[in-house]
Amino acid sequence: MEKLHQLSASVLYYRRWRLITLIFCFSLFYWGLSAQSFGPGNYSIDLTVNSNQTATITVQGWAGGGGGGTSAGAGDKRKAGGGGGGYFTDIYTLGPGTYTIAGVVGSGGGQGVPGENTTFNLTGPGTNISVVLGGGGEGTNQGGAGGSGPEPGGDGGDRAPGNDEGGGGGGGSGLGATDGVIGALVTGGSGGEPGGGAGGDLGVDGEDATGPGGGGGGRGTGSGTVSGSGGDGQISIEIVLPVELSRFEANPKDNMVELEWTTVSEINNDFFQIEHSADGVNFISVGKIKGNGTTSETVDYEFMHRQPNTGINYYRLKQVDFDGAFEYSPMVVINLNDRSSGVNLYPNPTLDRVMVTLGNRPEKVKITLTNLLGQGIDLQPVSTANGWEIDLSDLGQGVYILRAEYDGKTETRQIIKK
Numbered sequence: 001m002e003k004l005h006q007l008s009a010s011v012l013y014y015r016r017w018r019l020i021t022l023i024f025c026f027s028l029f030y031w032g033l034s035a036q037s038f039g040p041g042n043y044s045i046d047l048t049v050n051s052n053q054t055a056t057i058t059v060q061g062w063a064g065g066g067g068g069g070t071s072a073g074a075g076d077k078r079k080a081g082g083g084g085g086g087y088f089t090d091i092y093t094l095g096p097g098t099y100t101i102a103g104v105v106g107s108g109g110g111q112g113v114p115g116e117n118t119t120f121n122l123t124g125p126g127t128n129i130s131v132v133l134g135g136g137g138e139g140t141n142q143g144g145a146g147g148s149g150p151e152p153g154g155d156g157g158d159r160a161p162g163n164d165e166g167g168g169g170g171g172g173s174g175l176g177a178t179d180g181v182i183g184a185l186v187t188g189g190s191g192g193e194p195g196g197g198a199g200g201d202l203g204v205d206g207e208d209a210t211g212p213g214g215g216g217g218g219r220g221t222g223s224g225t226v227s228g229s230g231g232d233g234q235i236s237i238e239i240v241l242p243v244e245l246s247r248f249e250a251n252p253k254d255n256m257v258e259l260e261w262t263t264v265s266e267i268n269n270d271f272f273q274i275e276h277s278a279d280g281v282n283f284i285s286v287g288k289i290k291g292n293g294t295t296s297e298t299v300d301y302e303f304m305h306r307q308p309n310t311g312i313n314y315y316r317l318k319q320v321d322f323d324g325a326f327e328y329s330p331m332v333v334i335n336l337n338d339r340s341s342g343v344n345l346y347p348n349p350t351l352d353r354v355m356v357t358l359g360n361r362p363e364k365v366k367i368t369l370t371n372l373l374g375q376g377i378d379l380q381p382v383s384t385a386n387g388w389e390i391d392l393s394d395l396g397q398g399v400y401i402l403r404a405e406y407d408g409k410t411e412t413r414q415i416i417k418k
Helices: none
Strands: 034-037 041-049 055-062 086-094 097-105 119-122 127-133 234-240 247-255 258-263 266-275 284-295 299-305 310-321 326-328 332-336 342-347 353-358 363-373 388-391 398-406 411-418
Touching: 034 041, 034 284, 034 398, 041 234, 041 353, 055 119, 055 127, 086 127, 086 299, 086 363, 119 234, 127 353, 247 310, 247 332, 258 310, 266 299, 266 411, 284 299, 284 310, 342 398, 353 398
Parallel strands: none
Antiparallel strands: 034 234, 041 097, 055 086, 055 234, 097 119, 119 127, 247 258, 258 299, 266 284, 266 310, 310 326, 310 332, 342 353, 353 388, 363 398, 398 411
């Protein structure tokens, strides 16, 4: 199931099914919104959590990193690295209600410019959370100070001492941020982890930050060299929000089974694969219905299974996301104990195997298969508790004719091999 509120990036999936009834099953399933990352500027998300639901929000935030030091004129000297921006991460669990997530993301500083602050605010029923992260200081002859926050940014590394010519490394920004390394003879200091830019070697520019909130590296000695810029701040918000499959039921209709289900909202939903079983254990696909991607609207679906078994039939949905992640629904079960006799095939069309069933299974049955030219195909049906299974995986795509002789009568059916 990045979506309901335009969220996408790394995907966190949260799936949970609750079975309420057996034959006509009403259930809830959940899949997750993924992380939205916001760069410099204002951001805002409105989030509604429905009754009897909860949402889990994971937040990461970085303030802007400071730029490496600068000075004007010919004969510019080595400079120190900028400080890393402050950082925080937290997880919030929200009950029913409407919430607003908003704030400002700070920019990283250019050469000789401090990083800007980043703010995070979460308001709603019984909730008022505010976090301010300080931007990293700019480098000068000394390293810029790391920005404030629950996880302070690393300080920038000082420029090389004496006549040494390397710039200082930028401070890191993130969990366990480290300071930039002081410059040395000829070589610049390494950037702090994570995300700090390295200081410039003799006659070499300082490096820009390599991650959000990292400090820029200081320049090495040499006319025309410049210090690196600090990394921009960032807010990453990952929301796990329940999405309801409010209805999933099976009903008999003209010797067939009509499956109906309703979603209240969908996230990253590529398609539903409908699966059928005669024993509740071994399922095969009998159809596929395209999903609605991402929507907060109620959507009704239906699928007609034209060749169910006589007796007990089990069904489930396999919901598949665009990235291939999937989850199963609870089963619904229906008993077609009044099903008339006759040859039935499923799935049809098929990719590889087809199951042949007869409503009232006779003692002696002869099943043969031919192509459209009438040429026989040497495939031996395998008897099972529910009918006969034929493996068509070695056949090419096309239409084949199945012939079943039993109780003094003959029936033919077309099989479509995809």
